[in-house]
Amino acid sequence: MHNTHFAFFDESSKKEIRRAILKAVAIPGYQVPFASREMPIARGWGTGGLQITLSIIGKPDVLKVIDQGADESVNAVSIKKLVHETTGVKLTDQTKDASIIQSRHRIPEVPLTKDQIIVLQVPEPEPLRKVEAKEYVTKKLHAEKEYSAAWLMLFEQIMKFGRTSTAEDHPVYVHNRYVMAPSPIPRFDNPKMHQSDALMLLGAGREKKIYAIPPYTEVKSLAFEDYPFTVESFEGKSCHLCGATKTFLDEMIDPETGDAIYQCNDTSYCISRLNENEKSEVAESYV
Incomplete structure (x- = not known):
């Protein structure tokens, strides 16, 4: 790919995205709006995560990209090709060798370290969207720490199925403040977010939001005391x-x-x- 800029974007674009990332790290779980750029891949195919990766990657980095656990899916291969052709960075399939891991729908099985950053692709960053369609209302609910609708959603699942039935993207409570969508990772991966050694960055290109979980942050999956959270x-x-x-x-x-x-x-x-x-x-x- 012929491009004059390292990592596809011009420096001003990367700085703007990095400023949004810094704000997201400073306020764990808070959705930071950003000016999502046009990308050479369709929105919904990981543009949010890709914009984060392109904004933070440097020449010494080693990149791993996975799609639902696979390193060789069409989505993963296309993203790796774009990043490699615009940066020249090394690619790897090994989790332990990567400094940046971009992922769709999974957190790797190998425990992440303090020297790593995982970037999760997010289709819908708003955990309250299933119960409230209006953006200005969800913003107000987050500001007021009013999450009764999220609890009601789980309660309705229990009444209907006898348990919470979210197979993926089960909402989490971050730093005792914000309810957050963890991206469509399976419930199995939710506990990996709690007190993680690695920095976790989440990007939604279509919805123009970036949010983060800094290392060693308290992350709890929403659950009732008498119906505790369980993984698959x-x-x-x-x-x-x-x-x-x-x-x-x-x-x-x-x-x-x-x-x-x-x-x-x-x-x-x-x-x-x-x-x-x-x-x-x-x-x-x-x-």
Whole structure:
């Protein structure tokens, strides 16, 4: 891609986005408006996260991009190609080697460190949108710390299903102040936001909002005392490839038997475990 600017944007654009990021870090969970730029990808395909990544990335950085756990999906490959061609930074599939991780719908299985930043792509940043359509009203509710509508939404789920039924994007309470949409990550990933070593940045390009969770911030998933928050359970199940039992698993159908089998959603984590298992088998063969 022919472009005169490092990381696609001109410096003024990157500074404006970085100022919004700094404000978001200073006020955890607060949605900061920003002038979302036109991008060479369609809105809704990660433009918010991509604008954050392009604004903070530097030549020494190493980038990893995942889409619903996969490093080689169309969305992930397209974003990696754009960033690499406009910056020349190194790319990796390994979570531990990345300084910046841009993700759609997942937080990696490998624990993040204080030297890393994860950028989450967000389609709908407003956690109250399902109960209130007007933007000026939701802003007022956040200002007044009035979240009864969010609690009512969970209460209605319990009355209807006997439990909270949000499969993803379950709202969280950040720093005992703002209710926040964690992006469409599964419930399984919500606890990873609490007291995270890494800085978490969330961007919604279409909705023109940036918000953040600084390292070591209190993040609690909304839940009632008598109906505590729970994550998806994979008890008794394991990845049919690497044998992992403590990861988020995708259910699949064995084409040969027709039975349900399970596989790690985080593909790079699964491959790493497979490589480690192969090394162990080779080492044991020499014992």
